[in-house]
Every structure is written in structure tokens, then in C-alpha cells.
Amino acid sequence: SQKIEQNSEALNIQEGKTATLTCNYTNYSPAYLQWYRQDPGRGPVFLLLIRENEKEKRKERLKVTFDTTLKQSLFHITASQPADSATYLCALDIRGATNKLIFGTGTLLAVQP
Amino acid sequence: DGGITQSPKYLFRKEGQNVTLSCEQNLNHDAMYWYRQDPGQGLRLIYYSQIVNDFQKGDIAEGYSVSREKKESFPLTVTSAQKNPTAFYLCASSIARAEQFFGPGTRLTVL
Numbered sequence: 533s534q535k536i537e538q539n540s541e542a543l544n545i546q547e548g549k550t551a552t553l554t555c556n557y558t559n560y561s562p563a564y565l566q567w568y569r570q571d572p573g574r575g576p577v578f579l580l581l582i583r584e585n586e587k588e589k590r591k592e593r594l595k596v597t598f599d600t601t602l603k604q605s606l607f608h609i610t611a612s613q614p615a616d617s618a619t620y621l622c623a624l625d626i627r628g629a630t631n632k633l634i635f636g637t638g639t640l641l642a643v644q645p
Numbered sequence: 646d647g648g649i650t651q652s653p654k655y656l657f658r659k660e661g662q663n664v665t666l667s668c669e670q671n672l673n674h675d676a677m678y679w680y681r682q683d684p685g686q687g688l689r690l691i692y693y694s695q696i697v698n699d700f701q702k703g704d705i706a707e708g709y710s711v712s713r714e715k716k717e718s719f720p721l722t723v724t725s726a727q728k729n730p731t732a733f734y735l736c737a738s739s740i741a742r743a744e745q746f747f748g749p750g751t752r753l754t755v756l
Contacts, residue, residue, distance in 0.1 A: 574750065
């Protein structure tokens with residue numbers, strides 16, 4: 533069956549360190565993958581999109597990698613700050629389908645000052 | 646000031662009652678979506694629409710209905726057939742094969 537897995541445990545890191553979040557998928561062949569940030573009680577906010585033919589994408593302190601052989605994406609936040617504390621969701625486009633995205637369950641990141 | 650709005654922010658429903666959640670966007674996006682989020686869970690797709698007067702069921706459409714009479718509006722009705730409607734409902738819009746823009750959400754509680 534199709535499945536998207538993100539770290540189910542909360543990730544606690546110290547301010548200034550690099551946070552690394554994982555998104556693994558099975559039985560999908562996505563054309564692209566997206567990462568979103570969600571704060572409690574609010575809608576998700578788009579962060580980055582990476583296509584299947586791209587290995588890496590950067591935006592300021594954020595970096596995303598996409599390995600279609602391993603079926604995995606890694607999301608990095610460098611020089612993390614307490615304001616980065618939130619839930620991070622990965623989402624996969626379904627190749628050949630419409631604009632549908634399939635979302636993972638998210639990873640809660642807590643950055644300690 | 647472009648964006649996507651949802652109303653109300655909080656909604657209470659009695660058993661056997663239908664309620665309608667509003668979603669409006671002025672981003673000129675063709676595609677609109679409704680998701681449900683339960684505590685500690687990811688987003689699950691209820692319905693989506695790629696064009697006016699057309700919509701498709703998502704993964705959990707039972708007990709819900711939608712309409713898309715205008716490009717800007719995509720209301721969701723939670724019917725009495727939905728047995729466990731208490732959840733956080735999110736509306737989103739997008740252009741083709743791109744990121745989705747989300748509204749602030751409606752929290753629905755069954756009394």
C-alpha cells in the first residue's frame with residue numbers, strides 16, 4: 533500500500549544547531565515533493581518544492597534533498613532558532629493525477645534556547 | 646491583499662444537523678481543496694475542484710458535500726451522515742502543479 537512516513541517522535545534540538553527532518557515514502561513515484569510549516573491552530577504555509585530531477589534545493593536557512601532511489605527527502609534547517617519550532621509536513625504530488633497532494637503526518641520540531 | 650479566507654473560525658454542531666463551512670479566495674486560482682485534520686494527524690483530502698462546476702471526491706468524502714459555482718468560492722457542507730465530524734477543517738487553493746495556499750481553518754465541534 534502507499535505510505536508516507538515522517539519522524540513520529542518530536543525532534544528536540546538546541547538553538548544554533550541544524551535540524552534534519554525525514555520524509556520516506558513507499559509505492560509512490562512523485563513528480564515533486566513539497567514541505568510545509570504548520571503552527572498550532574493555523575493552516576500550513578508552503579516552504580519549498582523540489583522536483584524529481586533536482587537533488588537539492590535551498591532557500592535561506594532551509595535545504596531540501598530528494599533521493600528518488602531511496603524514496604526519501606531530507607529537510608534541513610541550519611542555525612535553528614526557537615521561532616522555527618513548529619510542525620513540518622511533507623507532501624507528495626501523485627504523478628499523472630491532478631493537483632492532488634498526499635500529506636505525511638508531520639514532525640514536531642522544538643528548538644530550545 | 647490576496648489570500649484565502651475561511652469562516653467561521655469555530656463552529657458547533659448538534660447531532661443530526663448539517664453545517665456549511667465557507668471558503669473564499671481572491672488569488673485567481675483554478676484549483677481548490679478541502680482537508681480534514683485530526684489531532685496529531687496529517688491532512689486528509691475530502692474534496693477537490695480543478696475548475697468551476699466540477700469537483701471530485703478525495704479519500705474521505707463520505708458524509709460531506711461541496712459545490713463550485715464560482716471560481717472564488719468552494720463551500721463544504723458537513724452532513725448528518727458524517728458520524729465523527731469533530732476536526733479541524735482546512736481549505737486550500739493552487740494553480741496547476743504548484744504549492745497550495747491554505748486558509749486559517751475552521752474548528753468544528755459536535756455538541
